[in-house]
Amino acid sequence: MAKQIGILGASGYTGAELVRLLATHPEMEIAALTADRKAGLDMGVVFPHLRHLDLPTLTKIADVDFASLDLVFCALPHATSQQVIRDLPDTLKIVDLSADFRLTDVALYAQWYGHEHYAPELQREAVYGLTEFYREDIAEGRLIAGTGCNAATGQYAIRPLLRAGVIDPGEIIIDMMCGVSGAGRSPKEAMLHSEVSEGIHAYGLPVHRHTSEFDQEFSKDAGREVKVTFTPHLMPANRGILATCHVRGSVEAVHGALASAYADEPFVVVLPMGEAPATRHVRGSNYCHIGVIGDRIAGRVRVISALDNLVKGSSGQALQNANLMLGLPEVMGLEAAPLFP
């Protein structure tokens, strides 16, 4: 029998993306969908692209029968997640897509997010959800903290280099171009079509919150404190993140370390030396493309990674982790090719 799945917060983009992915998953069945302010509505009304699917009606969280579920995806806003998950059965498997359980140190969480952590005891058991780097822990975990979509894009480019020791950990600069859907579906002036289309600008300055994930994970990999300069830009595209990372080392060693780290990975593709990836070539898919480009200045290397923020950056990553947690093949339901053009 298919695994019974709940999605909390199904009225946002990551929730809808989970429904899209699960719709053709052979071993999962959507048993509950919640959206407290839209309870009672059909999902097809909230997201007409899903209207052909036979889905449960949206309910309030309080009306979900959690005992009947095998796993819950939590796609709620930051801070809300902590409060909701705290009250769920403590044996329920959960993949959280918010920022609420990403930082191991709750004091750092308070510092970056501006309020005390609401569920510090749960933080202790949370596993950071970047699949390729925590596969075993995720498979055995109960509460998985999905990564920031920006954070994931940068980590795919940099982590193997720090682990292999082929770059200078003190000299990392990450410029990122991020699609609009990462900002969610809540109406904001800055995300109107009239404000976004046909233009680009840096945002989240001087220090974006996702930097905290870089700090935590890169320092772990390098065995010393690592701080990066991170500058995200809002680009006029709905999906996709491109991270152009500047590192110092040998271009051959950098390419070699990445190629070796991802050689057996189903979703991370290292391009031939000198080729640059494009976000449009991973759109709608769980794939991450990484390119390595040398410079005429010896010792400078550009590592460029591209993924779809709603798939590999959040909902696809979440499903990949859920597959592991439920003992299913890791790639199940995730192998659709990108949509281009």
Next chain:
Amino acid sequence: MAKQIGILGASGYTGAELVRLLATHPEMEIAALTADRKAGLDMGVVFPHLRHLDLPTLTKIADVDFASLDLVFCALPHATSQQVIRDLPDTLKIVDLSADFRLTDVALYAQWYGHEHYAPELQREAVYGLTEFYREDIAEGRLIAGTGCNAATGQYAIRPLLRAGVIDPGEIIIDMMCGVSGAGRSPKEAMLHSEVSEGIHAYGLPVHRHTSEFDQEFSKDAGREVKVTFTPHLMPANRGILATCHVRGSVEAVHGALASAYADEPFVVVLPMGEAPATRHVRGSNYCHIGVIGDRIAGRVRVISALDNLVKGSSGQALQNANLMLGLPEVMGLEAAPLFP
């Protein structure tokens, strides 16, 4: 064993879209890919979004072993298709995506396309490929003529109305907004991003070639000559076609005729009375959404249909037909939900 499939003309958008769809098809295997001018290249070089797939190298048509194939998709340019298909084994099952075999009357073909038909004897066995209206003929056919993507969008809105006799066949106006990918991948000034983005205009005036398909099919349905006014517009979006059709009749009868015609169709969804579809809600999928909206002027009705030109309008339609021809479930490999946003 999976059916062995060839794709002739794999370096264009419809060819690449076929590869994308077949990549996860459980009963088809891509055995040959051709692109005469790009023979010798990997598909992943021509279309980097497909680079993770294990695909045959592009070859010339002359180098294909047709005897080993169960079916061939022909995604070649207009006029070329007739010449290539004429020389293929006459037992090979073929789904052609060009305009070359759509018009039953080769004299009309010559008139609309400006040259004599190169394979009039093949035209006689060609079946028009609008699946929902020719399902049985397609299942038994050998050579299927895929419809124009514009032509398909208009026909889904209008055909059931003519068959049911609920509208005036002399009063049909179709305004259409069409995505850019329908123009193909050949470089043309008019299709540059700088020329297309942030604007809209009508094209193909005064009479677009796809009108010939409307003439042929609508006249068949109405049992009399039907001519429509058809005005396509190029919109700044890569995928999607929206047909806003003006008809005369009772809005209830119109909605009823459509609802009844498509009640059991897996891919055509008739929206509740008064709701309008959007191209973004079918993007990347084989679904067609149809809305019916009345007017304050009695007897005037707007029927609006939306589909993805590269899927339901061409490559998805082709695969749906191929499934029928090969005795597979019609929906196989085509049920992925649309990609939104």
Next chain:
Amino acid sequence: MAKQIGILGASGYTGAELVRLLATHPEMEIAALTADRKAGLDMGVVFPHLRHLDLPTLTKIADVDFASLDLVFCALPHATSQQVIRDLPDTLKIVDLSADFRLTDVALYAQWYGHEHYAPELQREAVYGLTEFYREDIAEGRLIAGTGCNAATGQYAIRPLLRAGVIDPGEIIIDMMCGVSGAGRSPKEAMLHSEVSEGIHAYGLPVHRHTSEFDQEFSKDAGREVKVTFTPHLMPANRGILATCHVRGSVEAVHGALASAYADEPFVVVLPMGEAPATRHVRGSNYCHIGVIGDRIAGRVRVISALDNLVKGSSGQALQNANLMLGLPEVMGLEAAPLFP
């Protein structure tokens, strides 16, 4: 000395567009800018593209010294305009950009807009602001009601035809594709980049409010009641409206009537027979392009008009009217060429 100008409601797109146009106007000077909720801010903070200009700080309406002003543009939301203008000095020249004074019959206003008119006595002196058709009245008017941007686009295509009696007034269908900026700067889910880009759909169904302007004006021109079928579509572009109008008559007579009506107009360009206009070719300008295309069905004609909703459709139109009211050359400050690409 330059005319002293006030702009009420300068924090919306039409207000900002007025500032842009006035910035290089040789005979007007911006003396007051209001935005009640943003009072105290610099215009360059609210609209960074205007940061190089030396402008008055935003104030509340109550703080404006109206006695010192020669003319006020009122770019406030619908319904608010009536209340604000009611309280302004009754000798002040006003160009209102809202819908509040467009309908001569206040009973019809109440019907279309859902509430009683707040200033029926002012409605009596309001002049409908479609410059080319009410030039003399505007020059002598005190309160001008700017037209709807959709309404303007359709009227440029149709009015000369009704006046000349060359089309059937009972058979007019207008399909319109409208840019996003027409929806304003208030955050709405439906106007997010993620919801709008790369797609199209009809909106304002079954009957959009701007239809009331067509009813009023077309009936006046035809000397009988005229009702049209009007279907606006939201297109993924910030600026621009394209009206594809279907009429019945002789294509030569239609082209002739338009060419003759606009022969001496500085901003309305009738294209050679058979050519279609494009919104991108009028972007950012006060020009309106009109094309006439025949059909193979005798007696059917397509008239297509294109303009920029923020210029000719609202703020440019308002300035053109203001020039007339102040005795300045009508074209002053409005002759900048369109911005393409």
Next chain:
Amino acid sequence: MAKQIGILGASGYTGAELVRLLATHPEMEIAALTADRKAGLDMGVVFPHLRHLDLPTLTKIADVDFASLDLVFCALPHATSQQVIRDLPDTLKIVDLSADFRLTDVALYAQWYGHEHYAPELQREAVYGLTEFYREDIAEGRLIAGTGCNAATGQYAIRPLLRAGVIDPGEIIIDMMCGVSGAGRSPKEAMLHSEVSEGIHAYGLPVHRHTSEFDQEFSKDAGREVKVTFTPHLMPANRGILATCHVRGSVEAVHGALASAYADEPFVVVLPMGEAPATRHVRGSNYCHIGVIGDRIAGRVRVISALDNLVKGSSGQALQNANLMLGLPEVMGLEAAPLFP
């Protein structure tokens, strides 16, 4: 009497942009427009957005009466410019928009552009056209070499810092996001709407040609050899370039040096400390916005500059230079505010 102006190569985007700017210039008159392959056509046919203008018909270069002209803008393709300009009267004032005269050292030119310079004797008199840095030389020059649009954007951010000695010249990284119109109007697969929209990627790797301008000019400013890491990205927008530059120094000193350098400049605006510019806020204008943002890592600073590639990056810059050369006010015809949204 107005200055008589010729534009050679008027069928490309920079040529059309010159026409747009000159159309409202009070002291210049377009006396000749050339486009060898489109000779005999009206400009309004080639660029319908200019159809309302009364312009000379396009001719071949050979048919221009150069003796009657005061100044010529040369908007021809690279390499062609050298050959054409070589044969023009040697007293004619010329502003060239190509790459042909930007590099002082013709040996370096040959190295970067792959062929010998065709007019080395002219190179000696050419003045590099970045107005704010060579104002006096330009005013007295006869042949001005317009800068690369990418090169201009980076130089506005960096040059004052090198001159003031407030950054480390060995540690400069420039990531740039560039609009599509910079690639010109020639049809190329890579510039199709279907290939560009909704995506981003780095191009011109490993070393883009415009890097040579950085080398030349930055080294001059620093008084030592300066090499930068430069990575341009193609963004899905027609106009606009954003340069995110990483430098090492004190954030206060950096902001101070920029503010001081541009204090009296009419078109370069330094934003308050910590604010980031956006390309959409300079669109269609001759303005350049520059922001300075510190980092939590001491000594690291981001300088971000934004301009419109077709205006400040090429045609507007050219006109600014032409004003100087002809003794006109430098800002004449260039003060239109940006077009937003």
